[in-house]
Amino acid sequence: MQDLEIVGQVIAGDIANILVREKSGKKLELGDLLVAEEGDSRLLILKVYGLVYGSQVPQLAREMASGLKLEGLGAGLDYFEPHLRNYVIAEVKAIAQVINNKARIPKSLPTFFSAIRHIKKEDLAFLTKPDNPIFFGNVRSGSKVLDVPVFLNGSDVFTHHVLIPATTGRGKSNLVKVLLWNALGSGGKFGILVLDPHDEYYGRHGKGLKDHPSAKQDLVYFSTTPVKAANTLVINLQSIKPWYFDGIVRFTDAQNDAIDQYYNAFNDTWIENVIRDTPLPNGVTIAPRTLGVLRRKFDSVLGIYLDDADQLQCRSKIFSDNSGETTMQDIINSLEAGKIVVIDTSRLLDQAELLIGSIIVGDIFSRYQKYKSDGRLNDKPVISIVIEEAPRVLGTNVLESSGDNIYNTIAREGRKFKVGLTAITQLTSVIPKTVLTNINTKIILGNEMSVERRAVMDSASQDLSDEDRTIASLDKGEAIISSSFVKFAIPIQIPLIDEIIAEDNEPQNSPKRRVVG
Amino acid sequence: MLPDLTRITADLIRDLDEKINELALGEPHFSNVLRKYPFKKENFRPVLQERAIEGHTTSKLAFIDGGNGEILGAPNFSIQFNRICYCLFKGKERIQKSKDTIDRIEFLSCTYSSFRNKEIYYDTITYPLSSTFQNLLPSESDLSFDSSDRSIMDGRERADIRRVASIARRFAEWSFAAYVAQKELEKSDAIVMDGTLHAAFTHESAYAKKLYEATTEAGITVTGVAKTSRLFTDTGLSLIGAVQKFAEDCKLAFGSWYLPIAEVADMDHQAMIFVTKLNQQAKHVFRYEIQRDQHNALTLKEIDNIFFMLAENSRDITFAGYPFGCAVADSYGRVSEHDLEYYRALVMGEAGKQGNWPKFSRHIQSVDAHEILNSLVGL
Amino acid sequence: MVYKFAHLSDCHIGAWRDTTLKEMNIKAFEMVFDRCMEEKVDFIIIAGDFFESNMPDLESVQRATEKLRQVKDAGITTYIIYGSHDYSATKLSMIHILESAGLFRKVMEPQTLDNNRITLTVFTDIKTGAKITGMSGRALSLEKTYFEMLDHESFAELDGFKIFVFHSAINELRPKDLAHATSMPLSLLPPGFSYYAGGHVHSRSENKYGNGLIVYPGCIFGTDARDLEHTARKEKRGFYIVEFDTQVKKLKFIEMSPCEIISKTIDADKKTASQVQSALDQYASGIAANGKVILIRLQGTLSAGKPSDIDTNPAKELLKKNGSITVNISKFGLATQEVTKIAVMGETKEQIEEKLFKQRLAAFKLDPSIKDLKVRSFVSKLLIGDGGTTLAKDLVSVLRDDQKDNESKVIFEERIVGDALAKLKVDELE
Incomplete structure (x- = not known):
């Protein structure tokens, strides 16, 4: 190690709290990655998670000295050798041991009095590009960004679920955009369904996924108010099966019974027939009150009603009895073809949004279950479902009051069928621990709420118990990836989507097209 | 009935106030001096700024200090760990030592009593921790003392062995100072010893003399800073306190100053004694000595320059008016209980191995009784 | 003043190898054109795939030309676009020849605005003042790219009754059985037209789009067994007559049927080949076949035997003997258990x-x-x-x-x- 590189020296501590005296002027930062070289191509990677002052001067003397200065009596007096006598002690922890370019969990302390330096690109040579790579960002040491890209195997990551916990303003939306942007460039390896309640990912009013070079082939956008070349989000009532309401709309036993009767009698047209009050065959009758309540529920959730001319109408125009027959199949086929499907749900009521999600997710899941039993699953791309405000479907209270739903099922069993969730939330703490532990990869952004940080840390794949302050201090775009697919919780800097878009869209002259016919 | 403590303490303070009569500061009291300087306002000399000193040279100050501590001790022997260090400053800036200069010497010493010629003798053997120190340690013949040697006696009592055991370190400081002077200093630089220049012990003045000779030849000045002083005025006041009072009374126009007190020209103490206040903010004044012959050979400007350098080094905000180099050398030289534990373990381990621990421990127990008592009362 | 026009599509003249079905197809076309003359429509719109190929057999062309000529003589203009079948990028097409002869007016005329944008010439029907433009279909739905390039703004200022003719399936509107066919999103259709005359999709539908209507008349007869099966299952075949002034006043579907079609699926699931054979034979002997087109589909996974074990000839012979004008028995939906076993x-x-x-x-x-x-x-x-x-x-x-x-x-x-x-x-x- 060259003298110039040295930023500190190990002076004390224990395995969970190694103390490093900072070399004066080196300004170590919370979250900095440091290295203690152990010889023979062995090194320990350390992370700073605390900084405290150290001084050779007793407290009283320091107070007096400060008083002299503050009160203007200290003219001509100085701190002699201030860098020697007053300094910073960094509390660090070994997060990885690297031996011959292979990382493992550290089990020893760095050599006493080891010189410490900042991490370098070469130290992280073990971070190689896996199969099915998805780029998350560059390794970050404190607030310094290294020229070391972090790729994870998208198939592993997506099937084992992803959690993005963050509060507003910490770069959540940028992260999701970047993630989707990078998945778009993967050549159809990942089918990703994005339920977008803020209509922020496609780029309707500015830059967005639509600007990706592969967008034309691999991005599908559905909206109730489509822009040119986008698809209209219209779903035929016949696509809706009774069980799609599970966990989203609550029905009484009597209502469920009525639904079963209508579904058995009319199959795909059951909703229309409930609304039209068609009598059931074989003399079966349903209490008019029950049907009345059902009709009102369909009106409030689906916006479906009969107009004066006895025509079925839908307030939101999402549900229809004569169009959108293939919308569900289109969406699912696109996913299965490894495309990214963004669904603008910004004009939908909460329950309608969840219902649509439930329909698509339920369909794709059962399709993949079938592929598995047919032995064809290996040929299919991995599916991930991006769900915002995940507690709406995965929250403890929802699961307790409305019972299991498809999202919960996928959280539990999805990985067997190559279907995973990408759950975004401000409130990790209201998601049950059983669900959280099933979510393997967590891309942790800054969070000022300690309860939320605690919930994330407690369910992470790495021991993050010392990262509390670090997580609290993560700035916009700064994140920590914790996953069983990484050797240690990697701090990363997520690039800005606008910069990526500019980079990937270098102007080029497209060949002139001849239009004939 | 409970004693009336308020009254008792009030009486005490009133009496003390009466006895310490600052109306008559008196003059410095010396039993044996060449020349005494009476307290006179015009004797105060300001510590000048460098630009005020004609022909000023920025010179180096080498601070020497050491410490020792007992590893094992009994009335009849004392094993000590000794350390002597130095540091080098030019004004407030620390100067890196040359590569091949030893920055410290460390050695173990064993002082023991023996009976010969019907007298109790104290003899000391030194064990340098590195062979490079060997030449800097005092010769063992110089470390053999008759227990009735006045220089080691405590009044009429036979000297405590620990006092004798520290002499080796004291001698080595002189040798080390000479070594540092030779290695690191040049003309018009100065050495600052910890304490006075009084070579009190038998054989000590020979070591001091070697230092004086070597430095005089090289144009280097030997000085010493005493943190404490036992000097008095002839009215029974503490000299340091009296000078402080006098300085205040004089309402001096300058914040830092030095005041000559006496010129001493004993065999074992050859010094020009000053009291100095090295910074306006200083709470303390110090006794400062310059080797007498060297002092007498210096011009006033050169003396001004020495005080200037010392004052420059005393501007540290945590201890204004005290030379920072002294503090650094002290912290380097200080022997900690931690150091002692380490060597104690080694020594005891070795004694156990050689099978003579029971013998040593019998003697140690006689001192230990005190510690046992302390532990009984929970101290 | 109320005018009216006829909207038809997917005549596929020249389709079918089976001569009977080929004749039925042409007959359906002739019936449509005759009806148009009867109804005295002001103009006719053909939304693509008039012919089955760019250069169909001359006999079919001759029959078609004759009708087109009659219509023209009756003072009715026929507006047309290419469909996915009757255009060739490399060879001459019959549509082009007939247009040169003045029997059609092709309404797709692209104009390049810049590298990435085109617009289309808008034609005005002299008699009615209706404004007509359109986008031809291309094989493999290549026209989708043209639609993406199409500048919607250029039609914003048009007034009066506006017709947009196109030959593409629309994602949102296509029927379930076209889920795997290439199609395009609704949002690619330029907004603001009064009537969108669609072709390509072989089944009928009417939908609202903005203030206008998107109408698919479907094929007039059909080009494959599946179309005929749909017909047999009560899908109506024919064309639309649209009455309009500044907007659509009346939309009327005119049903046309040159013959009756019967379609039957025989479930072969978990049956042996010989069981299916006897079910087929039994069905053939039990129906009144006279003058009808009969389509039989065998479907399911055989529990024993192979599809090739089933002989369809006796049933075919019997039905023909009973007067069926044509018989088609399909084994396409058959699979056998034996093969699947090998796979696992x-x-x-x-x-x-x-x-x-x-x-x-x-x-x-x-x-x-x-x-x-x-x-x-x-x-x-x-x-x-x-x-x-x-x-x-x-x-x-x-x-x-x-x-x-x-x-x-x-x-x-x-x-x-x-x-x-x-x-x-x-x-x-x-």
Whole structure:
């Protein structure tokens, strides 16, 4: 190690709290990655998670000295050798041991009095590009960004679920955009369904996924108010099966019974027939009150009603009895073809949004279950479902009051069928621990709420118990990836989507097209 | 009935106030001096700024200090760990030592009593921790003392062995100072010893003399800073306190100053004694000595320059008016209980191995009784 | 003043090898045009695929020309766009010839605005003042790219009654059975027209789009067994007559049917080949076939025997004898349990074979010189994806069979070739 590189020296501590005296002027930062070289191509990677002052001067003397200065009596007096006598002690922890370019969990302390330096690109040579790579960002040491890209195997990551916990303003939306942007460039390896309640990912009013070079082939956008070349989000009532309401709309036993009767009698047209009050065959009758309540529920959730001319109408125009027959199949086929499907749900009521999600997710899941039993699953791309405000479907209270739903099922069993969730939330703490532990990869952004940080840390794949302050201090775009697919919780800097878009869209002259016919 | 403590303490303070009569500061009291300087306002000399000193040279100050501590001790022997260090400053800036200069010497010493010629003798053997120190340690013949040697006696009592055991370190400081002077200093630089220049012990003045000779030849000045002083005025006041009072009374126009007190020209103490206040903010004044012959050979400007350098080094905000180099050398030289534990373990381990621990421990127990008592009362 | 026009599409004149069906198809077209003259429509819009190919057989062309001429003489203008079948980028097309002869007015005339944008010339019908423009269909839905380039703004200022003619399936509007066909999103249609005259989709539908209507009349007769099955299942065939002034006043569907069609699916699931054989024969003997087109589909996985074990000829003969004008019996939906068993067998050579087949098939590309869409779709259905692997394995298992002891060489060859052809389902292509 060259003298110039040295930023500190190990002076004390224990395995969970190694103390490093900072070399004066080196300004170590919370979250900095440091290295203690152990010889023979062995090194320990350390992370700073605390900084405290150290001084050779007793407290009283320091107070007096400060008083002299503050009160203007200290003219001509100085701190002699201030860098020697007053300094910073960094509390660090070994997060990885690297031996011959292979990382493992550290089990020893760095050599006493080891010189410490900042991490370098070469130290992280073990971070190689896996199969099915998805780029998350560059390794970050404190607030310094290294020229070391972090790729994870998208198939592993997506099937084992992803959690993005963050509060507003910490770069959540940028992260999701970047993630989707990078998945778009993967050549159809990942089918990703994005339920977008803020209509922020496609780029309707500015830059967005639509600007990706592969967008034309691999991005599908559905909206109730489509822009040119986008698809209209219209779903035929016949696509809706009774069980799609599970966990989203609550029905009484009597209502469920009525639904079963209508579904058995009319199959795909059951909703229309409930609304039209068609009598059931074989003399079966349903209490008019029950049907009345059902009709009102369909009106409030689906916006479906009969107009004066006895025509079925839908307030939101999402549900229809004569169009959108293939919308569900289109969406699912696109996913299965490894495309990214963004669904603008910004004009939908909460329950309608969840219902649509439930329909698509339920369909794709059962399709993949079938592929598995047919032995064809290996040929299919991995599916991930991006769900915002995940507690709406995965929250403890929802699961307790409305019972299991498809999202919960996928959280539990999805990985067997190559279907995973990408759950975004401000409130990790209201998601049950059983669900959280099933979510393997967590891309942790800054969070000022300690309860939320605690919930994330407690369910992470790495021991993050010392990262509390670090997580609290993560700035916009700064994140920590914790996953069983990484050797240690990697701090990363997520690039800005606008910069990526500019980079990937270098102007080029497209060949002139001849239009004939 | 409970004693009336308020009254008792009030009486005490009133009496003390009466006895310490600052109306008559008196003059410095010396039993044996060449020349005494009476307290006179015009004797105060300001510590000048460098630009005020004609022909000023920025010179180096080498601070020497050491410490020792007992590893094992009994009335009849004392094993000590000794350390002597130095540091080098030019004004407030620390100067890196040359590569091949030893920055410290460390050695173990064993002082023991023996009976010969019907007298109790104290003899000391030194064990340098590195062979490079060997030449800097005092010769063992110089470390053999008759227990009735006045220089080691405590009044009429036979000297405590620990006092004798520290002499080796004291001698080595002189040798080390000479070594540092030779290695690191040049003309018009100065050495600052910890304490006075009084070579009190038998054989000590020979070591001091070697230092004086070597430095005089090289144009280097030997000085010493005493943190404490036992000097008095002839009215029974503490000299340091009296000078402080006098300085205040004089309402001096300058914040830092030095005041000559006496010129001493004993065999074992050859010094020009000053009291100095090295910074306006200083709470303390110090006794400062310059080797007498060297002092007498210096011009006033050169003396001004020495005080200037010392004052420059005393501007540290945590201890204004005290030379920072002294503090650094002290912290380097200080022997900690931690150091002692380490060597104690080694020594005891070795004694156990050689099978003579029971013998040593019998003697140690006689001192230990005190510690046992302390532990009984929970101290 | 209220005018009216006829909107039809997908005549596919020249389709069908079966001469009876070919005749029925042309007859349907003639009935439509005759009706248009009867109704005295002001103009006719044909939304693509007037002909089955760019250069159909001359006999069919002659019949079509005759009708077009009659219509023209009656003072009715026919507006047309190309469909996915009757345009050729490299060769001359009959539409082009007939347009040159003044029998049509083609309404797609693209203009380039810049590198990425085009607009379309808007034609005004002199008699009615209706404004008409359109986008032709192209094979493999290439027109989608043109739609993406189409500048919607350029039509914003148009007033009056505006018709947009197109030949494309729309995602949001296509029926379930077209879920796998290429189509485009609704949002690519330029907004603001009063009437969108659609073609390409063979079933009928009417939908609102903004203040206008998107109307597909569907094909007039149909071009394959599936179309006819739909007809048999009460899908109405015919065309629209639209009355309008500044907007649509009345939309009327005119049903046309040159003959009756009967369609039947025989469930073969979990039945043996001989059970299916007797079910087929029994059905054939039980229906009144006189003057009807009869379509029979055998569907399901046989529990024993192979599709080739079922002989469809006796049923065909019987139905023809009973007066059916044409009979089609399809075995396309048949599978056999025996084949599937091979696919799931152990780890040995079959698995290796399967892997090899998969690898080879992955590299397979359809010869671009094959232009016929039906052939293309047949071949790709047969070879691309899992179907190809199954076919290859079936063929191998057929060809692997040894000559039996008492079998002459000629009989053996006949048997092997017959079985192999059955696996290739060549009879389905007819």
